[in-house]
Amino acid sequence: MIALLERWREQLKNHLAAILVLLFAVQPLMDICSFWLDKLGMSTAPTLLLRMLVFALTALIGFCLSNKKRYYWGLAAICAVFFVCHAVSCMRAGYISPFADLTNYIRVIQIPIFALCLITFLRADTQSYHWVSVGFAVSFAIISAVVLLSVVTGTNPYTYVDDQMGILGWFSTTNSQASIVSMMTPILICMAYKSKRTWLFAATTVLACAQLYFLGTRLAYMAIFVSIFGTILVAALCGEVKKLRCGMLLLVAVVCVLGVKQSPMYQHQQTYSQFMEEKQTVLNSMSADRGTTVTKEEVQNAEEGNAKLELLHTMNQIYCYYRSDLVQRFGVERVMEKCGFSNDVSQMTAARKTKIIFCELLMDEMPETSRLFGIERDAMTYKGESYDVENDFHGIYFLYGAVGLGLFIIFLAYFAVLIVIALFRNVQKYFTMEAGAYGMAFLLALANAYNTAGILRRPNASFYLSVILAVIFYLTRIKQYPETQPKGIFALFGKKKTIKNG
DSSP: OHHHHHHHHHHHHHTHHHHHHHHHHHHHHHHHHHHHHHHTTOOSHHHHHHHHHHHHHHHHHHHHHOSOHHHHHHHHHHHHHHHHHHHHHHHHHOOSOHHHHHHHHHHHHHHHHHHHHHHHHHHHOTTHHHHHHHHHHHHHHHHHHHHHHHHHTTOOOOSBTTTTBSOOOSOSOHHHHHHHHHHHHHHHHHHHHTSSOHHHHHHHHHHHHHHHHHHOOHHHHHHHHHHHHHHHHHHHHTTOOOHHHHHHHHHHHHHHHHTGGGSHHHHHHHHHHHHHHHHHHHHHHHTTTTSSOOOHHHHHHSOTTHHHHHHHHHHHHHHHHHSHHHHHHHOHHHHHHHTTTOOOHHHHSOHHHHHHHHHHHHHHHSOTHHHHHOOOGGGGEETTEEOOOSSHHHHHHHHHHHHHHHHHHHHHHHHHHHHHHHHHHHHHHHOOHHHHHHHHHHHHHHHHHHHOSSSTTOHHHHHHHHHHHHHHHIIIIIOOOOOOOOOGGGGGTSOSSOOOOO
């Protein structure tokens, strides 16, 4: 039996390259399948089951290949114990759908489990890092081809459907797709920068930045400049400046700046600002009979009786108009207090702010354990509309409480600490073009997670975050670096001798 397992393990090692490339290729293909199933009015359950199967097979392969299985058992124990605590807390509040809650939980824990499996793959075969790079290229090629096809065939669903702006391609979730391309871009540009083919570098840079530009989100637009100027800075620090390629990067940045007013991002923001101004005009007219606005201090300082009732009556009209569902669910005074009695329409009607307030008020009604272990996602639905928040870190807190958020932050912080320790030990050795690219990708992932719900609870985007974390571990703990002389700016501070490996 042991001999059979060893043979199977060797077979997995021999096919690890194919497994890694397939793992990358299947990610956008599952997204495309989900898009068309939804477009045709069919259930997306097949792709959900496929994702679960891919996840389970990856975990099984990682476990079989690992020489340190205690880490798998330890991670499984932490995930299981936490879910039991979370489930008990949900039972106290009245469980609505345990199965849906478990499914949602599996989506979140995919990040650490995928990261652990990918670290195992990188340990098992010295060529795995190369195949990760190939996987990124394959995944990006599929995404680019699909985006072009959607434009050519007129089947692009638009990033902003109401305004018919932005090119999304055959993908369903705007923030997730923007996060995926944002994370990929610095890595792809770095890979192409180090290649010997100038045309490949030019094509990769233009394709990646064009997708970010036409996606139309502010974070995607920001990622263009983070990737471009970050790559130039890292190249300068590492002594790998190539004037022609840096010039190409600057040219792309200039084009994106000059074309900002023609970008879907700018046009959407202008449309949104105009819409908010119109709403603010309506709100101001609703309270025009008072001649002044109502402040939080006015309401709090008003004595009980007619004065306070008059203030509340004025605000009641406004909040019942703009936040009717929240008022019906929690009562007007609780909603007004949570909003700080604001009469800023951009704050009152902002979808993200509204959902955070809903979940805060909901958590106030729950048992105290909910603050520690969270509440189920189905509890965040009212009148058929989901108020699951649109910010990942807020979402982790509401779904899994302070303990869940703390565990997740510790997990992410571990990789940040690895980077700091490596640079502190030997910055000349560890600060490379690859390290800079993955560092930028990590920062862009965190920015997207903080501002959107596009990564931590989305299995398509979270996969790429897991890859980034695994590569950070590889670059700081596994990779064997050759003996080199200090380069770039580090040569000014380095000693005139070779750097010892380790």
